Amino acid sequence: MKNFLKAAITSVLLSSLVLTGCDEQKPANKSVYLLLDTSGTYTKELDKAQSIMNYLLATLDSGDSIAIARIDSGSFNEKDIIAKTTFDSRPSTTNNQKRVFKNKVDTFVANLEKGSFRTDITGGILQAADFVNETQAGEKYVLIFSDLEEELQKGHIRDFPIDMQGIQVVALNVTKLRSDNVDPREFKNRLNHWQQRVEDGGGNWRVVNDLERLDRMFVQN
Amino acid sequence: MNEFTNLINLWSNNTSVSSLIWLALLITLLYLGRVQAHQLIFSSFRMLHTSLRLWARSISQLIGRLKSRNKEVLLAAGQAEVKTKIEREFNRISTIVQRDLSQYPAIHREIKTAIETVEVDYQNCAETAPLPPAWGDVVATITALPSNGDPTVNKILDNIKQSIDDAHQQSLSAYQKSGSDRHKVLAKMQPDWRKLDDKMDLVKEKVDSLEERGQIIDQQMEEYLSIRSKDDKAANILATSSLTQFFIAGLVLTIAALGGLINFQLIAMPMSEMVGGTSYIGSLKTSDIAAMVIILIEIAMGLFLLESLRITHLFPLIGSMDDKMRRRMMIISFSILFILAGIEASLAYMRDLLALDHEALQQALLSTNSSDSQTAVGSSAEFRWIPSVGQMIMGFILPFALAFIAIPLESFIHSLRTVLGLFAIAMLRTLHLVLRSSASLVTQISKVIISLYDLIIMVPLSAERALERALVKKRNNASQNKSINEEII
Numbered sequence: 057m058k059n060f061l062k063a064a065i066t067s068v069l070l071s072s073l074v075l076t077g078c079d080e081q082k083p084a085n086k087s088v089y090l091l092l093d094t095s096g097t098y099t100k101e102l103d104k105a106q107s108i109m110n111y112l113l114a115t116l117d118s119g120d121s122i123a124i125a126r127i128d129s130g131s132f133n134e135k136d137i138i139a140k141t142t143f144d145s146r147p148s149t150t151n152n153q154k155r156v157f158k159n160k161v162d163t164f165v166a167n168l169e170k171g172s173f174r175t176d177i178t179g180g181i182l183q184a185a186d187f188v189n190e191t192q193a194g195e196k197y198v199l200i201f202s203d204l205e206e207e208l209q210k211g212h213i214r215d216f217p218i219d220m221q222g223i224q225v226v227a228l229n230v231t232k233l234r235s236d237n238v239d240p241r242e243f244k245n246r247l248n249h250w251q252q253r254v255e256d257g258g259g260n261w262r263v264v265n266d267l268e269r270l271d272r273m274f275v276q277n
Numbered sequence: 278m279n280e281f282t283n284l285i286n287l288w289s290n291n292t293s294v295s296s297l298i299w300l301a302l303l304i305t306l307l308y309l310g311r312v313q314a315h316q317l318i319f320s321s322f323r324m325l326h327t328s329l330r331l332w333a334r335s336i337s338q339l340i341g342r343l344k345s346r347n348k349e350v351l352l353a354a355g356q357a358e359v360k361t362k363i364e365r366e367f368n369r370i371s372t373i374v375q376r377d378l379s380q381y382p383a384i385h386r387e388i389k390t391a392i393e394t395v396e397v398d399y400q401n402c403a404e405t406a407p408l409p410p411a412w413g414d415v416v417a418t419i420t421a422l423p424s425n426g427d428p429t430v431n432k433i434l435d436n437i438k439q440s441i442d443d444a445h446q447q448s449l450s451a452y453q454k455s456g457s458d459r460h461k462v463l464a465k466m467q468p469d470w471r472k473l474d475d476k477m478d479l480v481k482e483k484v485d486s487l488e489e490r491g492q493i494i495d496q497q498m499e500e501y502l503s504i505r506s507k508d509d510k511a512a513n514i515l516a517t518s519s520l521t522q523f524f525i526a527g528l529v530l531t532i533a534a535l536g537g538l539i540n541f542q543l544i545a546m547p548m549s550e551m552v553g554g555t556s557y558i559g560s561l562k563t564s565d566i567a568a569m570v571i572i573l574i575e576i577a578m579g580l581f582l583l584e585s586l587r588i589t590h591l592f593p594l595i596g597s598m599d600d601k602m603r604r605r606m607m608i609i610s611f612s613i614l615f616i617l618a619g620i621e622a623s624l625a626y627m628r629d630l631l632a633l634d635h636e637a638l639q640q641a642l643l644s645t646n647s648s649d650s651q652t653a654v655g656s657s658a659e660f661r662w663i664p665s666v667g668q669m670i671m672g673f674i675l676p677f678a679l680a681f682i683a684i685p686l687e688s689f690i691h692s693l694r695t696v697l698g699l700f701a702i703a704m705l706r707t708l709h710l711v712l713r714s715s716a717s718l719v720t721q722i723s724k725v726i727i728s729l730y731d732l733i734i735m736v737p738l739s740a741e742r743a744l745e746r747a748l749v750k751k752r753n754n755a756s757q758n759k760s761i762n763e764e765i766i
Contacts, residue, residue, distance in 0.1 A: 085555065110642040110643065111642075113638075113642055114638075114639060114642050114643075117554070118549070118553075118554040118555050119554070119555030145549070145553030145554050145555040145556065146549070146550050146553065146554065147546070147549055147550055147554060147631055147635070148550060148631060148634060151634050151635060151638050154638055154642075155638065155641070158641070158642065
């Protein structure tokens with residue numbers, strides 16, 4: 057009887073431990089790809105992009121991946137990636153990686169003198185989709201910091217479906233152009249066009265223009 | 278639904294008329310089968326009532342068995358406890374006898390020596406110096422002698438008087454000296470008296486201590502005898518004591534669990550630096566499991582340590598080991614506990630470093646100006662060592678504090694048997710009450726159903742009763758007429 061009681065108490069303690077752990081889902085690691093529009097006047101908005109990057113670095117943790125790339129005239133190119141990393145499993149190393157990452161992006165923003173002539177958003181999204189898929193993360197995000205006005209170079213072909221299966225695409229700080237003021241429908245049409253492309257490719261589309269509420273970028277589990 | 282309507286309208290297209298016919302048929306049928314229906318209802322509910330009473334009786338017997346078993350368990354535990362207490366008291370008495378009364382021959386010798394010294398001194402006091410002779414009368418007689426004016430006689434008498442005075446003075450001095458010597462001897466006796474008094478106090482103290490222990494043993498023996506006689510009062514006292522112990526041990530275990538939680542928080546984060554923060558076992562982080570395992574090992578080592586010190590008796594195997602092996606086990610478990618406490622202290626320090634690093638990074642990410650963050654960090658750096666040292670001390674002390682969990686755990690397990698038994702009895706009593714209430718309820722329900730049955734067939738039943746009454750009346754009239762006729766004849 058005594059031994060039975062001891063065994064019972066041990067079992068209760070262990071099972072409560074296991075049950076406490078079981079009711080929580082294992083958190084999925086994240087992969088985030090931030091596309092920065094560096095075309096024309098949008099370069100003035102890059103300080104906001106730095107705030108977003110800082111938020112991402114503060115939010116992401118060990119095992120998560122992050123990359124920042126610019127959108128220029130031909131964005132389907134590894135050279136446009138400013139910095140990328142997958143955070144180490146050790147917290148101290150992760151902190152160092154975040155510092156290095158921040159320095160790289162700060163240097164890029166400081167040295168950027170003039171923006172690109174064209175804006176190849178599709179190329180950037182294709183590049184981003186490749187990156188986030190390669191990381192095999194549980195949650196994949198492509199953040200587009202742009203006015204979403206695509207201007208392609210002559211000869212570049214981008215009017216084909218993009219595979220965005222399982223990817224959350226978040227448009228950040230989508231500014232209104234001068235022409236949008238003349239005809240606001242253009243702004244709506246632009247957003248709808250990108251939403252349709254992303255959703256046709258199997259992805260999810262969201263717009264977050266209020267940079268005070270960056271927590272809305274990520275899906276709340 | 279249609280079929281039902283058709284069935285209702287079987288006798289007539291008018292639903293009311295058809296329903297009335299159905300009702301009449303039903304009442305007729307019920308009236309015809311009244312006796313059988315009553316028997317059926319009565320026997321069915323009687324069967325239910327009987328089986329419920331049977332269950333209640335079985336539960337009652339089970340309660341009795343459980344109560345007697347609980348009492349036996351309680352008395353056995355109480356008996357073992359009192360036995361241990363009595364053994365401990367006897368051990369204490371043995372220690373007192375060995376420690377204090379073993380010195381008794383020496384004390385006795387000292388007392389004897391002191392008494393002898395006092396005796397010798399007393400005898401010395403008794404040797405009195407000779408009293409001055411009664412020459413006073415002689416001197417007075419000589420002084421009173423008539424001198425007759427003869428200078429020679431006068432001179433002789435003066436000389437005699439002078440000699441006698443001198444002898445008297447000498448005797449008096451000798452007497453006074455002897456008295457002073459005796460006082461000195463008596464003064465020398467004073468420390469011996471005091472020594473004697475101290476020794477006697479010491480002996481009294483030891484004897485009193487033994488007497489106190491004896492009284493405690495008497496009380497415990499009374500308790501033991503009461504338990505041995507399987508007295509209900511003793512069982513009740515033991516049950517109350519067991520419940521108190523259960524709640525107190527539960528409270529202490531809760532406090533220990535909270536301590537363990539704090540300990541876990543202290544080492545879980547730095548543990549991810551050792552085993553990685555991204556790997557999972559099931560849905561739990563490996564680093565969290567590793568931290569938990571360390572805490573559980575510390576608790577286990579604490580159990581073994583207290584077990585080998587014979588403070589707790591959860592593992593009879595450890596308690597029955599020979600002293601050499603037990604001492605080895607004690608040293609090993611203490612060493613492991615000490616090493617783990619050291620590891621925890623270093624992990625706590627690492628946690629502080631990581632927190633500091635994380636804080637610096639967060640400040641760097643939040644502030645656009647790097648000098649702001651440096652100033653912020655610099656201003657608080659002066660007092661940074663306080664939480665660091667505090668966390669290290671906590672990391673080192675908590676494992677030892679957790680090691681003592683074995684004591685309340687043992688009490689909790691022992692008292693849990695009684696508490697579970699009492700709980701089971703309470704549950705069974707409730708069940709017994711429910712079953713008995715259900716049995717009487719079933720009887721009442723059967724009566725209500727029979728009454729309802731009769732209510733439905735009240736028309737033919739009333740007719741039957743009226744007919745019966747008329748028949749009885751007719752029969753009475755007939756018998757009365759018959760008797761009148763007989764009387765007339």
